[in-house]
Amino acid sequence: MVRATLPLCALLLLALPALAQEKKPPFRWGTDPTGGAPFIYQNADGQYVGFEVELAEYLAAKLGRESVMVDGTWANLPQQLNKAADVEKGVDVILNGYELRKDLVEQFGVSRAYYAYRVALVSRKDGGVSGWNDLSGKSVGALGGTVAHDYVRSHHPDADIQLSEDVANVFKLVNDKRMAATVQDSPAAVHFLKEYPDLTLAGEPVKAGYYVIYFRKADAELGAALDAAIADGLRDGTFRRIYDKYGLWNADQEELIGLLDKPWPPQLEGNKTPWPRLLGELLRAAWMTVKLSCASFPLAMLLGLAVAVGRVYGPRWVGVPCGVYVEVIRGTPLLLQLYALFYMLPVFVQTVSPDLAAWFTPFACGVLGLAINYSAYEAENYRAGLQAIPKGQTEAALALGMSKWTVIRRVVLPQAVRIVIPPVTNDFIALFKDTSVCSAILITELTRKYNELYNFNRDLIVELVVITAGLYLLMSYPLALVARWLEKRLSKS
Amino acid sequence: MIRVTDLVKCHGPARILDGATLTAAPGQLTALVGPSGGGKSTLLRCVNGLEQFQSGTVEAFGHTLTGGQPPTQPALQKLRRAVGMVFQQFHLFPHLTALENVMSGPVHALGKPKAEAEQTAKRLLARVGLADKAGARPANLSGGQQQRVAIARALAVEPSAILFDEPTSALDPQMVGEVLAVMRDLAADGQTMIVVSHDVDFARSAAVVHKMVAGKVVQSGPPDAVL
Numbered sequence: 001m002v003r004a005t006l007p008l009c010a011l012l013l014l015a016l017p018a019l020a021q022e023k024k025p026p027f028r029w030g031t032d033p034t035g036g037a038p039f040i041y042q043n044a045d046g047q048y049v050g051f052e053v054e055l056a057e058y059l060a061a062k063l064g065r066e067s068v069m070v071d072g073t074w075a076n077l078p079q080q081l082n083k084a085a086d087v088e089k090g091v092d093v094i095l096n097g098y099e100l101r102k103d104l105v106e107q108f109g110v111s112r113a114y115y116a117y118r119v120a121l122v123s124r125k126d127g128g129v130s131g132w133n134d135l136s137g138k139s140v141g142a143l144g145g146t147v148a149h150d151y152v153r154s155h156h157p158d159a160d161i162q163l164s165e166d167v168a169n170v171f172k173l174v175n176d177k178r179m180a181a182t183v184q185d186s187p188a189a190v191h192f193l194k195e196y197p198d199l200t201l202a203g204e205p206v207k208a209g210y211y212v213i214y215f216r217k218a219d220a221e222l223g224a225a226l227d228a229a230i231a232d233g234l235r236d237g238t239f240r241r242i243y244d245k246y247g248l249w250n251a252d253q254e255e256l257i258g259l260l261d262k263p264w265p266p267q268l269e270g271n272k273t274p275w276p277r278l279l280g281e282l283l284r285a286a287w288m289t290v291k292l293s294c295a296s297f298p299l300a301m302l303l304g305l306a307v308a309v310g311r312v313y314g315p316r317w318v319g320v321p322c323g324v325y326v327e328v329i330r331g332t333p334l335l336l337q338l339y340a341l342f343y344m345l346p347v348f349v350q351t352v353s354p355d356l357a358a359w360f361t362p363f364a365c366g367v368l369g370l371a372i373n374y375s376a377y378e379a380e381n382y383r384a385g386l387q388a389i390p391k392g393q394t395e396a397a398l399a400l401g402m403s404k405w406t407v408i409r410r411v412v413l414p415q416a417v418r419i420v421i422p423p424v425t426n427d428f429i430a431l432f433k434d435t436s437v438c439s440a441i442l443i444t445e446l447t448r449k450y451n452e453l454y455n456f457n458r459d460l461i462v463e464l465v466v467i468t469a470g471l472y473l474l475m476s477y478p479l480a481l482v483a484r485w486l487e488k489r490l491s492k493s
Numbered sequence: 494m495i496r497v498t499d500l501v502k503c504h505g506p507a508r509i510l511d512g513a514t515l516t517a518a519p520g521q522l523t524a525l526v527g528p529s530g531g532g533k534s535t536l537l538r539c540v541n542g543l544e545q546f547q548s549g550t551v552e553a554f555g556h557t558l559t560g561g562q563p564p565t566q567p568a569l570q571k572l573r574r575a576v577g578m579v580f581q582q583f584h585l586f587p588h589l590t591a592l593e594n595v596m597s598g599p600v601h602a603l604g605k606p607k608a609e610a611e612q613t614a615k616r617l618l619a620r621v622g623l624a625d626k627a628g629a630r631p632a633n634l635s636g637g638q639q640q641r642v643a644i645a646r647a648l649a650v651e652p653s654a655i656l657f658d659e660p661t662s663a664l665d666p667q668m669v670g671e672v673l674a675v676m677r678d679l680a681a682d683g684q685t686m687i688v689v690s691h692d693v694d695f696a697r698s699a700a701v702v703h704k705m706v707a708g709k710v711v712q713s714g715p716p717d718a719v720l
């Protein structure tokens with residue numbers, strides 16, 4: 001038996017290298033497909049297209065490997081390099097408008113530049129912002145954690161920066177006059193200027209840096225192969241052909257060819273944030289979290305109370321809509337409600353009154369969205385509380401000649417409030433943490449700020465997590481104490 | 494004068510009041526007796542407008558409820574200010590002190606100023622022997638004390654009549670006396686009252702006794718004749 005299998009094994013061993021040569025592993029490249037045009041986006045047929053898709057296919061062909069797109073969220077793409085390539089969501093490289101940055105170069109292998117980008121300021125033709133020196137106090141949209149974001153923050157600190165993860169949304173907001181301007185990488189600007197004829201470049205785009213491909217430090221061989229492929233592509237006109245399709249080829253890209261003979265990567269300046277500024281920014285973001293919570297929760301309580309009273313005591317034509325309201329609001333995600341309030345509703349309002357649409361600021365929509373969402377939960381708390389008050393209480397008060405509403409206000413509600421304090425404070429603490437969802441509508445609160453800072457300070461991840469969590473605790477724990485004190489005080493009486 | 498005429502009240506197929514008729518004269522103590530389940534509580538609740546009924550009428554001090562016609566809120570409020578009610582389970586407001594309980598009617602039903610209501614409430618608490626309990630919460634009062642506060646609360650809106658639904662049935666025996674003493678005192682003062690009671694001694698002090706069986710008033714007359 002043993003003797004019989006041995007030659008077979010030897011044969012297999014001999015065949016292995018040959019097999020491996022025939023079948024190379026796929027070229028897995030990480031990207032955020034929601035990132036948008038012209039980098040990567042879905043065409044009308046639902047296929048992914050974009051200059052980076054074509055680039056990846058060119059590179060894969062050069063490497064003799066099959067191109068496999070792996071999706072992730074943009075800010076976390078570098079993390080995907082910390083896992084193996086052949087696991088789920090594992091990647092060989094990340095290729096998605098990632099800039100040449102010192103913090104990333106220190107951690108990962110880096111290819112030669114495949115594109116030289118600028119940061120462009122885009123505004124409406126009819127006003128808004130006229131140039132880079134006109135940003136003071138204006139709302140300026142940017143992608144959180146990008147060099148473009150960092151550029152506005154450091155060069156125009158008095159601009160009101162509103163961060164988003166969705167480029168298309170930001171351009172639409174500028175187009176709809178709900179945002180004064182946006183700072184974007186030049187490829188995105190080129191693409192969306194074609195889509196929105198009312199938008200224009202405000203001032204000359206500023207030279208900012210290079211897009212590069214990151215890979216594992218250990219994969220030096222892959223890196224060399226990528227560099228060779230990029231050099232070929234730039235020199236033989238393949239890149240030009242791809243970029244021309246998207247209107248992206250320009251003099252800056254010609255210069256890339258000259259750079260190919262120079263050492264790479266060039267000396268880079270760090271963009272690390274110093275600690276005092278880090279803490280200051282976190283504290284300011286925490287203050288936004290406090291403002292959002294403290295403005296929205298009282299509203300939620302009031303609204304919830306009205307809905308609960310309508311449901312328990314109102315006639316059918318009030319009670320039924322109140323019930324539907326609770327189920328619809330409870331049954332849909334907060335994120336969706338915020339989107340509807342901030343992106344959808346103003347479109348309708350604008351057709352009626354543009355002045356009114358201006359009221360739908362991120363903060364106003366955040367407060368309103370949280371208030372509406374939590375009002376449904378508060379309504380249910382109050383309903384339980386109202387129904388827990390014995391019928392005899394109502395009857396005794398009615399028998400004194402009080403009106404129905406006086407009975408509710410003076411007899412039932414004061415007793416119900418005591419019952420609902422624990423669940424209501426519980427909800428307040430939950431709302432505190434749910435404010436982070438507001439980052440979806442351009443509000444920089446604590447979680448969003450953490451994400452942004454972590455983006456530029458990837459070596460401080462532990463410190464940032466601990467401080468951010470600590471800040472949340474610092475805000476919610478006193479609340480828990482107040483709640484306990486209230487409960488104790490009321491149970492005594 | 495309270496006049497109940499041919500009152501019919503149904504719960505589904507059950508006729509809980511089946512043509513009940515009675516009158517209660519002003520300034521008099523009227524007792525309502527009869528076996529449990531006879532409809533006494535339901536009758537009082539109809540008179541106070543806490544229940545609606547299918548047919549018959551309730552007339553009380555110029556206010557009228559008619560069977561089958563839902564009364565308006567203002568009409569009910571007016572009626573209830575004329576006819577107060579004291580419950581078997583007291584139903585004091587637990588979040589208010591004894592004084593505040595007594596003040597609640599004048600302040601929230603009649604819209605009297607707080608200072609005036611407080612004077613009235615203090616006087617009434619003294620009358621039911623609880624001047625020293627003004628600041629106590631119901632949870633810290635005995636059953637007898639709670640029922641006396643409830644009586645003071647009913648008196649505070651100065652109703653023309655008060656309906657008592659078994660006011661001593663939920664009390665420990667040693668506390669029955671203090672509540673009945675207060676009620677006797679009221680009766681002696683000429684307060685119009687209809688009292689549902691199983692206490693034969695107390696019923697004997699009534700001017701008129703009505704006996705209810707199966708939703709009908711089967712016998713009315715002086716205590717000696719009915720009891």
Ligand SMILES: Nc1ncnc2c1ncn2[C@@H]1O[C@H](COP(=O)(O)OP(=O)(O)O)[C@@H](O)[C@H]1O
Pocket residue numbers: 504507509528529530531532533534535536
């Ligand atoms: N909400 C109700 N639904 C059905 N039956 C009721 C209801 N309330 C009272 N009843 C019935 O009506 C009858 C009279 O009750 P009640 O007026 O409390 O009598 P009493 O006070 O003389 O003991 C009882 O048989 C009781 O079961």
Ligand SMILES: [Mg+2]
Pocket residue numbers: 533534535659
């Ligand atoms: Mg009864």
